[in-house]
Amino acid sequence: MLIRIERNLRELSLWAVGDEVREAVGGAPPKGARGVRVHTVKDPRLVLDTAALLALPSVRRDLVMRLLDFPVRETEFDGVSVTWPKHRFPGVWSPTIDTLLLARALRPLLRARPPRTFLEIGCGSGFLSKYVLSKCRDAGSPVAEARLMDINPDALLSGMEALAPVQGDTLVSYSLNRAGRRIPESGPYDLVVCNPPYVPRPHAEVNNPFEGLFLYGEIVRMAPRLLAHGSRLVLMLSSTSEAEVRPALARVFALRDLASLEVPLKIPVITARLSKESRRWMDYLEKGGRLLEDPTEKSGYRWWQRLTVVEARLPATLGSAGTARGSSSPSRRAARPVRLAR
Numbered sequence: 040m041l042i043r044i045e046r047n048l049r050e051l052s053l054w055a056v057g058d059e060v061r062e063a064v065g066g067a068p069p070k071g072a073r074g075v076r077v078h079t080v081k082d083p084r085l086v087l088d089t090a091a092l093l094a095l096p097s098v099r100r101d102l103v104m105r106l107l108d109f110p111v112r113e114t115e116f117d118g119v120s121v122t123w124p125k126h127r128f129p130g131v132w133s134p135t136i137d138t139l140l141l142a143r144a145l146r147p148l149l150r151a152r153p154p155r156t157f158l159e160i161g162c163g164s165g166f167l168s169k170y171v172l173s174k175c176r177d178a179g180s181p182v183a184e185a186r187l188m189d190i191n192p193d194a195l196l197s198g199m200e201a202l203a204p205v206q207g208d209t210l211v212s213y214s215l216n217r218a219g220r221r222i223p224e225s226g227p228y229d230l231v232v233c234n235p236p237y238v239p240r241p242h243a244e245v246n247n248p249f250e251g252l253f254l255y256g257e258i259v260r261m262a263p264r265l266l267a268h269g270s271r272l273v274l275m276l277s278s279t280s281e282a283e284v285r286p287a288l289a290r291v292f293a294l295r296d297l298a299s300l301e302v303p304l305k306i307p308v309i310t311a312r313l314s315k316e317s318r319r320w321m322d323y324l325e326k327g328g329r330l331l332e333d334p335t336e337k338s339g340y341r342w343w344q345r346l347t348v349v350e351a352r353l354p355a356t357l358g359s360a361g362t363a364r365g366s367s368s369p370s371r372r373a374a375r376p377v378r379l380a381r
């Protein structure tokens with residue numbers, strides 16, 4: 040299945056492509072077309088809006104469900120696409136609405152000042168890195184060095200496959216980070232991008248290193264090494280944790296909001312309340328006033344969050360002296376560690 044999202048995020052369409060056309064729609068794609076458009080969504084709030092899809096007229100609904108069965112999902116936004124082979128990389132984060140909101144916010148920044156050096160922390164499928172490399176290459180200013188980090192080896196493999204067709208002369212390196220361990224020292228970079236795990240949970244560090252606010256703390260701690268004066272960090276915030284994260288970031292960075300969107304919190308492992316962990320997690324989020332709620336569920340979802348993409352820059356005194364590697368500027372000392380409450 041191909042999921043194609045317009046650059047302004049105002050329209051999303053679902054397509055049967057390749058053999059899926061014969062198997063789900065019948066016949067062949069029209070001449071010159073990659074596939075058959077099966078359904079279009081206006082102003083999507085999710086890449087797969089299950090509430091809206093399940094409310095479709097039955098024939099359309101069942102066709103969409105058939106498409107969801109196919110083993111490969113391709114997501115295309117603003118001319119850049121990645122494929123996600125579900126069975127090979129089941130645990131890899133394929134592009135979701137937050138990924139696309141971040142990509143949309145990156146677009147004008149990349150046009151105004153394409154980075155020579157780039158880091159993505161938590162690359163998932165590799166979509167955002169591919170987006171950066173593709174847009175810079177198309178603008179005639181290819182990225183010289185890119186680094187992708189994740190704690191999931193499959194995410195790095197997925198990133199490698201995603202970047203292969205657009206890599207050109209860019210020197211790309213991959214770093215397998217350890218969950219809950221310090222991120223490796225590297226940098227500075229002209230541009231750092233991170234769409235981190237952002238939903239806080241109680242005791243994340245003990246029983247689930249994939250969740251919680253760990254990466255925000257690491258970014259704050261590592262800021263003077265990752266970024267030079269003039270570098271940009273583009274980061275996702277969620278209203279579920281913004282009350283802690285924003286002030287912690289603001290102590291180190293000058294922040295500017297780039298984009299914002301309210302979206303459903305569609306993460307059943309958090310919201311389902313069918314396990315002790317999920318009940319404890321939801322209690323923590325609810326009692327902490329961290330969730331936006333639609334008690335009527337007329338929107339199709341009970342729990343919502345507001346996502347905000349921020350640009351963060353170091354003030355001159357904290358950043359590295361220049362973008363040269365290995366600078367021994369005294370300003371490269373570590374920032375005061377900031378503990379983020381969980």
Ligand SMILES: C[S@@+](CC[C@H](N)C(=O)[O-])C[C@H]1O[C@@H](n2cnc3c(N)ncnc32)[C@H](O)[C@@H]1O
Nearest residue numbers: 132138161162163188189190191216234235236
């Ligand atoms: C919300 S997903 C975002 C994925 C991708 N950047 C996107 O926007 O589609 C967060 C990613 O961070 C990764 N991650 C979590 N903790 C990490 C850490 N300590 N170091 C590097 N990556 C981490 C996860 O494995 C996951 O791929």
